[in-house]
Amino acid sequence: MLEITRIRASKEAIAEGLQKRGVDYSEQLDETIRLDEAWRAVKGKREKIKAESNKLSKSIGQFFKEGKTDEAEAAKERTKTLKAEEQELKEHEQELEEQLQNALYEIPNVPQDIVPAGTSEEENEVVEEHGARREYTFDPQPHWELAKAGATIDFELGVKVTGAGFPFYKGKGAKLQRGLINFFLDEANKRGYEEFIPPLVVNEDSGIGTGQLPDKEGQMYHVTEDDLYLIPTSEVPLTNIYRDTIIEKKDFSEKMTSYTPCFRREAGSYGKDVRGLNRLHQFDKVELVRVEHPDRSEKALEEMVDHVKGLLEKLGLEYRVLRLCGGDLGFTAAITYDFEVFSAAQEKWLEVSSVSLFETFQANRLKLRFRDEDKKTRLCHTLNGSALALPRIVAALMENHQNEDGTISIPEALQTYVGFDLI
RNA sequence: GGAGAAAUGGCAGAGCGGUUGAUUGCACCGGUCUUGAAAACCGGCAUACCGAGAGGUAUCGGGGGUUCGAAUCCCUCUUUCUCCGCCA
Numbered sequence: 001m002l003e004i005t006r007i008r009a010s011k012e013a014i015a016e017g018l019q020k021r022g023v024d025y026s027e028q029l030d031e032t033i034r035l036d037e038a039w040r041a042v043k044g045k046r047e048k049i050k051a052e053s054n055k056l057s058k059s060i061g062q063f064f065k066e067g068k069t070d071e072a073e074a075a076k077e078r079t080k081t082l083k084a085e086e087q088e089l090k091e092h093e094q095e096l097e098e099q100l101q102n103a104l105y106e107i108p109n110v111p112q113d114i115v116p117a118g119t120s121e122e123e124n125e126v127v128e129e130h131g132a133r134r135e136y137t138f139d140p141q142p143h144w145e146l147a148k149a150g151a152t153i154d155f156e157l158g159v160k161v162t163g164a165g166f167p168f169y170k171g172k173g174a175k176l177q178r179g180l181i182n183f184f185l186d187e188a189n190k191r192g193y194e195e196f197i198p199p200l201v202v203n204e205d206s207g208i209g210t211g212q213l214p215d216k217e218g219q220m221y222h223v224t225e226d227d228l229y230l231i232p233t234s235e236v237p238l239t240n241i242y243r244d245t246i247i248e249k250k251d252f253s254e255k256m257t258s259y260t261p262c263f264r265r266e267a268g269s270y271g272k273d274v275r276g277l278n279r280l281h282q283f284d285k286v287e288l289v290r291v292e293h294p295d296r297s298e299k300a301l302e303e304m305v306d307h308v309k310g311l312l313e314k315l316g317l318e319y320r321v322l323r324l325c326g327g328d329l330g331f332t333a334a335i336t337y338d339f340e341v342f343s344a345a346q347e348k349w350l351e352v353s354s355v356s357l358f359e360t361f362q363a364n365r366l367k368l369r370f371r372d373e374d375k376k377t378r379l380c381h382t383l384n385g386s387a388l389a390l391p392r393i394v395a396a397l398m399e400n401h402q403n404e405d406g407t408i409s410i411p412e413a414l415q416t417y418v419g420f421d422l423i
Numbered sequence: 424g425g426a427g428a429a430a431u432g433g434c435a436g437a438g439c440g441g442u443u444g445a446u447u448g449c450a451c452c453g454g455u456c457u458u459g460a461a462a463a464c465c466g467g468c469a470u471a472c473c474g475a476g477a478g479g480u481a482u483c484g485g486g487g488g489u490u491c492g493a494a495u496c497c498c499u500c501u502u503u504c505u506c507c508g509c510c511a
Contacts (some may be wrong), residue, residue, distance in 0.1 A: 044473060047480045054480090057492040061441035072491085079491045246470085248433090367471095377470085 001104050001212075001366045003379070004036050017110035020326030023120035025107055032103045039096040046089035053082040063280035066215045097308040109361040111326045112335040118325025119135060124338070125325065130309070131318035134344065138404045142345040143395040144276035147173065149406050150423055153274070153394075165266070165274070171423045175395075176410075177284060179418035180390055181259045184286035184311065188387060191307055193257035194290055198237035202262060206240040211332040218267045230263035235384045238289040241360060246377055247291070247370040254291035254298070257387075259284065277391035278350065284390040290383040293370065294360070297381035301357045304385045305337050308353045311388055314413040317396050318342045320349065334359045339388075341396040350392040355385030398423075 007014060018025040063072035080318040116125050130359035147153035152173025158166040159214050163384045169177050187193060207213035207229050212220060231237060238256045247254070262285050277283075288307070292300045305321065312319045333356040340349035360379035363369070369377040401409045406423040415421045 042472065043480085050481095051479055053491080058442055059490055064441080076491045083491080187488070 001361060002107055002109070003360065003364055004032065004100070004104065005382075007032055008036065012109050018108070018326075019118040020111045020115060021108060021329065022117070026086055028103060028107055032100060032107070035096055035100040035103055037213070039093065039100055039356065042093045042096060046086055049082055049086045049089065049097065053086065054081050056082070067309065069296075105398040108331045109329075109334050109358065111329055112357075115323065115329065115335055116325045117327075117328035121325075121328050124328055125323040126320055127323050127337070128309075128321040130313065130320070130327055131316070131342075133318060133342065134400060136344070140345040140399060140402060142276065143343075143398040145345075146398045146402055146406065146408065147276070150408070152176070152423060153277070163281070165279070167277070167280065168229040172418075172420065173394075175418050175420075176394060176423070177390060179414055180285060180388075180393065181284060183414055183417045184387055185257060185259055187307070187311060188257035188286065188288060191255075191303070193255040196234075196238060196241075196256055196258040198231075198234055198241075198258055198260060200231055200263075202231055202236050202240065203228055206236055206243065209240045209243045211235050211365065212236060216244075219265055221263050221265055232264045233258060233262050233285060233384075233386075234258045234260040234287040234415045235289055238287065239291075239366065241380055241385065242291055242368045242382075243366045243382075245368055247368075247380065249370075251295065252291070252370060254289075255294065256289045257286060259286045261285075262389075274341055277395045280391055285386055286388060286390075288355075288383075288385045291363075291368065292383065294378070294381050297357055297359065297383060300381075300383055301335070301337075304355045304383060304387075308339050308355060308385060308387050312339065312341065312352075314411070316411045317400060319352075330354075330356065330393050332356075332358050332361050334361065341392065342400070343392075343396055344399040344402075346399070350387075350396060352392045352396070353386040353388050356383065358382045358384075 011033060015026045015029055017026075056075050060072050060075045060079075061223070063069070063075065090233075113360075116123060118124070137349075141149075144153075144155065145339060147155075150172070151170060154168040154170055155164075157168045158164070161168075186411065189195060204227060205315060206215060207220065212229075212232065220232050221372050223229065237260075241256070242254070261282055263282050264280075265280060266279060288304060290300050290304070309321070319339055319341045322338045324333075324338055329336055335350055336354055336356040338351050339353035343350050359381050362382045363379040366382075368380050368382070370380050372378050396412070398408050401411065402410060410421045411417055412421065
């Protein structure tokens with residue numbers, strides 16, 4: 001959520017920045033300004049009346065103490081009219097406040113200057129490419145064929161027990177998952193991220209805090225009985241640790257990591273790119289979350305990008321880094337770098353990580369602040385990134401490291417983690 | 424799941440209808456004293472919003488109500504503790 005003070009101060013610049021998302025928000029911005037002004041006017045009026053009646057109430061107490069019953073009764077009468085007036089204004093005020101809040105919820109974050117304009121993924125900017133395309137002397141198999149042949153992942157069994165998008169990993173397939181998780185967590189630990197095991201279900205406040213609610217309600221599994229949501233990413237519980245907090249530390253830099261399963265309904269995305277591990281309802285992910293001083297958030301973003309690059313290199317995968325264009329940028333992000341690995345058999349790029357800086361957009365909703373040098377509270381910057389999401393990494397590892405006989409070589413960095421070098 | 428008790432500022436802990444945003448202690452910050460430190464003493468010390476400012480408004484777990492007036496009374500929800508039951 002953008003700060004209303006910021007919209008007030010630089011509406012034009014914000015409207016211009018938002019153009020990069022391919023949608024014109026000027027009308028909505030005007031609407032927030034209008035609502036904000038109306039709201040403040042009504043609020044001011046109401047508070048004045050309230051102040052007067054507060055004063056009267058105090059005097060009533062005084063009158064009673066002094067035994068001036070007549071004066072007290074007279075004052076009582078006067079407060080009655082004030083109260084009625086105040087009540088009316090209060091209703092109007094609350095209405096305006098709610099409208100303003102809703103209007104603000106609908107405006108996405110402003111893309112940073114270097115974010116390219118664009119409306120589709122075609123316009124994402126490839127900023128880096130690493131690793132060589134492997135030449136095959138045989139027809140590389142897609143990972144779902146390899147999984148079947150090697151009995152490492154069982155999709156049909158998942159359908160039987162739960163439904164599509166909930167595979168079973170078996171034997172070496174399961175061990176590979178576990179190995180990757182440990183590898184990713186260790187790498188995060190090395191870079192100073194504290195490890196967490198968070199709850200996998202969160203309440204409504206947390207969903208609102210990180211921006212999943214109220215808009216993207218359909219994306220999460222909702223446990224209606226208890227009004228809780230299955231997390232679509234551990235960004236939600238990790239970032240919400242800092243909801244309603246003021247960081248008092250001077251040179252803070254909060255770095256957290258956690259492995260969790262992630263649950264996504266993926267409503268409306270059936271049919272395309274859903275084969276095998278490409279799009280699941282439940283998948284594993286190691287996530288990085290950071291809370292930073294605004295002056296240090298750019299550097300933090302660079303560090304995270306660097307971290308993810310290191311992981312992909314250690315896994316021996318060909319990858320590229322994209323700077324998402326405005327239209328492809330998430331609602332809450334100011335800038336996002338996507339990492340894609342090349343899938344040999346599918347002949348396409350698979351997104352395996354997304355690293356984003358939210359600036360104050362999440363912090364504003366979270367009420368996550370720090371104490372500035374002049375003792376004032378200011379909003380922090382938040383960041384997060386996957387390091388990494390497992391299924392597509394597994395798909396890429398299987399496809400890119402497959403051998404002609406259907407076996408799969410495990411990259412060296414991973415061998416000590418999984419306990420074997422060939423599947 | 425049943426029965427009781429409780430929820431107040433960073434912490435501890437008063438207040439139980441009327442100048443209470445809230446006594447007090449600890450912690451913390453500044454000062455005096457001291458060669459320095461400790462002790463002692465003095466002062467400061469919640470957050471948000473509105474306002475150029477003076478100041479105003481709101482907040483004593485959340486929401487609602489009674490009242491001219493609520494931290495204080497009532498309803499409701501949540502959480503914590505104790506006891507019982509059930510269970511990994």
